[in-house]
Amino acid sequence: xxxxxxxxxxxxxxxxxxxxxxxxxxxxxxxxxxxxxxxxxxxxxxxxxxxxxxxxxxxxxxxxxxxxxxxxxxxxxxxxxxxxxxxxxxxxxxxxxxxxxxxxxxxxxxxxxxxxxxxxxxxxxxxxxxxxxxxxxxxxxxxxxxxxxxxxxxxxxxxxxxxxxxxxxxxxxxxxxxxxxxxxxxxxxxxxxxxxxxxxxxxxxxxxxxxxxxxxxxxxxxxxxxxxxxxxxxxxxxxxxxxxxxxxxxxxxxxx
Amino acid sequence: xxxxxxxxxxxxxxxxxxxxxxxxxxxxxxxxxxxxxxxxxxxxxxxxxxxxxxxxxxxxxxxxxxxxxxxxxxxxxxxxxxxxxxxxxxxxxxxxxxxxxxxxxxxxxxxxxxxxxxxxxxxxxxxxxxxxxxxxxxxxxxxxxxxxxxxxxxxxxxxxxxxxxxxxxxxxxxxxxxxxxxxxxxxxxxxxxxxxxxxxxxxxxxxxxxxxxxxxxxxxxxxxxxxxxxxxxxxxxxxxxxxxxxxxxxxxxxxx
DNA sequence: CGGCGGCTTGATTCGAGTCAAGAACCGTGG
DNA sequence: CCACGGTTCTTGACTCGAATCAAGCCGCCG
Numbered sequence: 001x002x003x004x005x006x007x008x009x010x011x012x013x014x015x016x017x018x019x020x021x022x023x024x025x026x027x028x029x030x031x032x033x034x035x036x037x038x039x040x041x042x043x044x045x046x047x048x049x050x051x052x053x054x055x056x057x058x059x060x061x062x063x064x065x066x067x068x069x070x071x072x073x074x075x076x077x078x079x080x081x082x083x084x085x086x087x088x089x090x091x092x093x094x095x096x097x098x099x100x101x102x103x104x105x106x107x108x109x110x111x112x113x114x115x116x117x118x119x120x121x122x123x124x125x126x127x128x129x130x131x132x133x134x135x136x137x138x139x140x141x142x143x144x145x146x147x148x149x150x151x152x153x154x155x156x157x158x159x160x161x162x163x164x165x166x167x168x169x170x171x172x173x174x175x176x177x178x179x180x181x182x183x184x185x186x187x188x189x190x191x192x193x194x195x196x197x198x199x200x201x202x203x204x205x206x207x208x209x210x211x212x213x214x215x216x217x218x219x220x221x222x223x224x225x226x227x228x229x230x231x232x233x234x235x236x237x238x239x240x241x242x243x244x245x246x247x248x249x250x251x252x253x254x255x256x
Numbered sequence: 257x258x259x260x261x262x263x264x265x266x267x268x269x270x271x272x273x274x275x276x277x278x279x280x281x282x283x284x285x286x287x288x289x290x291x292x293x294x295x296x297x298x299x300x301x302x303x304x305x306x307x308x309x310x311x312x313x314x315x316x317x318x319x320x321x322x323x324x325x326x327x328x329x330x331x332x333x334x335x336x337x338x339x340x341x342x343x344x345x346x347x348x349x350x351x352x353x354x355x356x357x358x359x360x361x362x363x364x365x366x367x368x369x370x371x372x373x374x375x376x377x378x379x380x381x382x383x384x385x386x387x388x389x390x391x392x393x394x395x396x397x398x399x400x401x402x403x404x405x406x407x408x409x410x411x412x413x414x415x416x417x418x419x420x421x422x423x424x425x426x427x428x429x430x431x432x433x434x435x436x437x438x439x440x441x442x443x444x445x446x447x448x449x450x451x452x453x454x455x456x457x458x459x460x461x462x463x464x465x466x467x468x469x470x471x472x473x474x475x476x477x478x479x480x481x482x483x484x485x486x487x488x489x490x491x492x493x494x495x496x497x498x499x500x501x502x503x504x505x506x507x508x509x510x511x512x
Numbered sequence: 513c514g515g516c517g518g519c520t521t522g523a524t525t526c527g528a529g530t531c532a533a534g535a536a537c538c539g540t541g542g
Numbered sequence: 543c544c545a546c547g548g549t550t551c552t553t554g555a556c557t558c559g560a561a562t563c564a565a566g567c568c569g570c571c572g
Contacts, residue, residue: 513572514571514572515571515572516570516571516572517568517569517570518567518568518569518570518571519566519567519568519569519570520558520565520566520567521564521565521566521567522563522565522566523562523563523564524546524561524562524563525560525561525562525563526558526559526560526561526562527544527558527559527560527561528557528558528559528560529557529558529559529569530553530555530556530557530558531554531556531557532553532554532555532556533544533552533553533554534551534552534554535550535551535552535553535555536545536549536550536551536552537548537549537550537551538547538549538550539546539547539548539549540545540546540547541543541545541546542543542544542546542547
């Protein structure tokens with residue numbers, strides 16, 4: 001879907017402000033300079049593609065509202081989800097600096113939402129004037145790398161239960177960090193499976209196990225966390241890899 | 257140890273030059289400015305720690321000779337290897353920009369070798385004067401991210417055989433890109449297992465399978481590739497994620 | 513010589529995938 | 543209002559790849 005009218009420009013980029021602040025960007029001038037580059041690119045519907053893996057990147061995207069995912073489509077048609085994106089997250093900033101044209105990563109909307117785009121040429125100019133902004137953006141890409149590294153450990157070393165639970169912890173923590181305190185995670189079991197590297201059937205059994213345990217609401221088909229503390233324990237979750245100092249204390253396991 | 261006597265100061269940083277060039281850094285001034293920052297930090301022995309996961313980073317490291325690995329030690333004592341480093345690779349450049357103090361990543365030597373260090377304070381100053389250098393370094397960190405992303409797909413979606421073979425392809429390709437054309441990969445089966453997320457026993461069986469197939473030398477305990485073409489086929493290896501234009505053509509599967 | 517790190521082998525277990533089918537929950541249109 | 547078709551979620555039976563356990567072996571170095 002292409003350009004709809006800007007819904008009150010200032011309001012819509014708020015998540016991006018939070019993001020840059022959390023990345024340690026302090027100057028007001030840098031912030032404003034960056035915000036000016038963002039063009040709101042209308043609404044997205046569930047499943048809609050934001051970035052085609054094969055396209056040549058002349059711009060990058062930021063998610064403003066909703067949830068998206070970075071993924072790869074494999075030869076056999078299956079989908080591997082690398083990470084989920086929440087409001088304020090960059091979708092493909094890595095392509096600013098390393099413009100792979102191969103099918104490395106595609107991005108699609110998971111819920112309805114809004115994205116903004118940043119033209120690379122504009123960014124080139126702005127970065128020359130504001131080197132600190134460049135550092136913040138570099139940091140943003142490293143944060144994503146950190147998330148993927150964590151997932152690698154997860155997928156290769158932990159049980160199905162732990163993988164799923166860790167995934168949930170991460171989404172919950174990241175959403176809380178941007179002010180979304182809802183206990184329901186708007187992902188379906190197929191999304192979870194593709195992100196955890198498990199079959200849907202097995203994710204289903206795992207989710208049911210969690211409902212039995214009272215960690216997730218038993219009387220709903222959605223993923224709604226009722227016992228956060230337990231969740232953290234099961235996953236052995238240590239949120240430091242997310243670099244979110246402000247809410248970190250909420251995401252540490254109680255050491256008994 | 258890698259043969260011969262002590263190379264002269266200029267000689268020893270050659271891999272770094274190659275690296276920066278391959279990252280698209282063209283200017284001679286930037287290159288020289290960066291090389292000046294490198295302090296050679298003596299020899300390392302196998303198993304020796306290069307970067308402690310818990311230390312506060314005041315400098316970053318480049319590998320000059322030998323092989324190293326980035327890894328994490330898990331609670332149960334097992335080791336997960338994220339990536340291997342070859343001459344010219346940065347070991348922990350990510351900590352320049354995102355100084356996690358948690359045990360996210362440690363780095364250790366796998367063979368004897370040499371490392372150089374770059375003081376972060378020095379780098380700060382140099383980057384102010386040479387913004388293009390900053391971009392190249394950013395790119396370096398993104399390349400590593402790309403490698404880890406690839407490994408994530410591998411580990412979560414492919415069979416043990418493919419995982420191991422893909423790992424071998426990658427090391428072979430990366431080494432060729434820096435002028436190391438040796439068919440023997442100086443890793444032992446434990447290293448392979450920790451990097452592929454498999455048990456040693458299973459890696460051993462897999463390696464033997466490859467020896468049966470004639471892909472690896474059957475009459476040696478080391479990992480020596482004799483049939484590169486077959487290796488590529490088994491792994492379905494597509495080297496584009498490594499961004500090495502110069503040798504890419506050698507690392508594409510023959511489309512039958 | 514003995515000890516130790518790396519490699520091999522076989523037997524056994526078990527977690528997660530696959531297949532197949534059915535049920536619950538939409539939205540849409542007659 | 544209900545009948546539909548399409549997702550998404552559930553359940554059960556069966557299979558199989560890889561982990562684990564447990565020795566034994568080879569080659570190296572002190």
